[in-house]
Each structure stands twice: as C-alpha cells, then as structure tokens.
Amino acid sequence: MIKLYDYELSGNCYKLRLLMNILGIQFESTSVDFYPGLQHKSVWFLEINPLGQLPVLDDGGMVLRDAQAILVYLASKYDKSKKWYPTDNPALLGMMAQWMAFADGITATSSAARLHDALFYDFDIDACRLGAHRLFRILDEHLWFGEKQGWDWICTESHPTIADIACFPYVILSEEGGVSRQDYPAIRRWADRVKRIPGFTVMPGVFPAGPGHRSYG
Ligand SMILES: N[C@@H](CCC(=O)N[C@@H](CS)C(=O)NCC(=O)O)C(=O)O
Secondary structure (H helix, E strand, O other): OEEEEEOOOOHHHHHHHHHHHHHOOOEEEEEOOOOOOOHHHOHHHHHHOOOOOOOEEEEOOEEEEOHHHHHHHHHHHHOOOOOOOOOOOHHHHHHHHHHHHHHHHHHHHHHHHHHHHHHOOOOOHHHHHHHHHHHHHHHHHHHHHHHHOOOOOOOOOOOOOHHHHHHHHHHHOHHHHOOOOOOOHHHHHHHHHHHOOOOOOOOOOOOOOOOOOOOOO
C-alpha cells in the first residue's frame, strides 16, 4: 500500500491526502512529528529525504519528495480519466507546471507566515505576508479573467487539475498566517468551487463548503 510520510497540520501533505481522497487511492499515513518533535530533521528521516521536508511518498519502493512532483506521479499513475493531469496537451502541461511552481511560491510566503505565527518560526513576517499578497493578487486576477471566459479552474474550463490542488491549501489556510483573502473575490469563489469537488476532504483549519451550490466533478 502507498505510504505517505505525513503531518496533519501540513498543507503540503494535505495536497496529497486531498488528491488521493478525490481519486479514491488507498494509502496509509505515517505520522512524522514535525512540531514540536522536529522528526523531519532526524537521522532516520533525512535518510528518506535529505532535504528534511515533508511530504514524502513511498509507493512500493518508489520514493518521491515534493508535493507537486508527487501530485504529477499520482495523477499520471492512478487517474484513469486523465483529466487531472492531461498528458496529451503540451500547452496545458506547460501551464500546469507554471502554476505548480507558483504553488511552491505560495508555500514560501503564505505557509511561511503561518509557520511564523503558529509554530514560532523565525521568519521575516512582513516579507512573508507581503509576498503572499503579491501572489494572491496575481492569482486573483488570473482567476477573474478566466471566469470572464467561462473558466472555473486555474488552467482549465470545466475540470480541475492538479494545479488547483497544489495552490489550494496555503491559500485557504492563509488567515492562520495573518494573510486576509478579503481583497481577492475570485480566489474566494474558486476556493468554494474546490470545496465542492466530489471526494473533497478537510484538514484542521479547512472547512467544508456551505450548502446550496452545484458540485464539480
Ligand atoms: N517544495 C516542497 C516544500 C515542502 C515543505 O516546505 N514542507 C514543509 C512542511 S509543509 C517542511 O517540511 N518544512 C521544513 C523545512 O523546510 O525545513 C514541497 O512542495 O513539498
């Protein structure tokens, strides 16, 4: 069975739990005590990931680090519909790679602000929040112009991709780092759509969608 080296409060680990839940992939979670245990910096874990970072996935000995890389692997291998990572469309693949790199930027800013506020990381909080707002403004405008053309998702019109999954967690958890989404209405509408994907699952700090709208599949 697939093993996920996991931490419940990690948005990067949540990306993978979310996609695996949506795709109906069975996995077992191996909990790594990120805080306060710092097990991701322990000798045994550094042998698994020398970067000392979560998440890591082990699929029958195929060991992968980096949430975005793991999303690509899981969708390529397990999504029979080929809609989450459509490999027959070079332009779309390029766009998805672009937005998945952008998701890592959201980790470096919005997630870092949350680590500062919740787990006492010694980061420059003003720089983290400023960086997150800069990225959120770009994402909000992208989504807003997309909506005008009938696009519901970051890279696509009618079916979400792993780029949406990659960007979602540290956008929706941003308030825990003091980054308000008040000024980003298109982001708020998109986040609501993500919550309505069949198989959507939550983590602490992420809540299900309210009643009364359509479901996306
Ligand atoms: N690019 C990596 C970043 C992973 C990352 O920053 N993980 C956090 C937990 S959510 C971590 O392990 N931080 C500890 C560190 O960077 O030392 C990914 O997307 O998986």
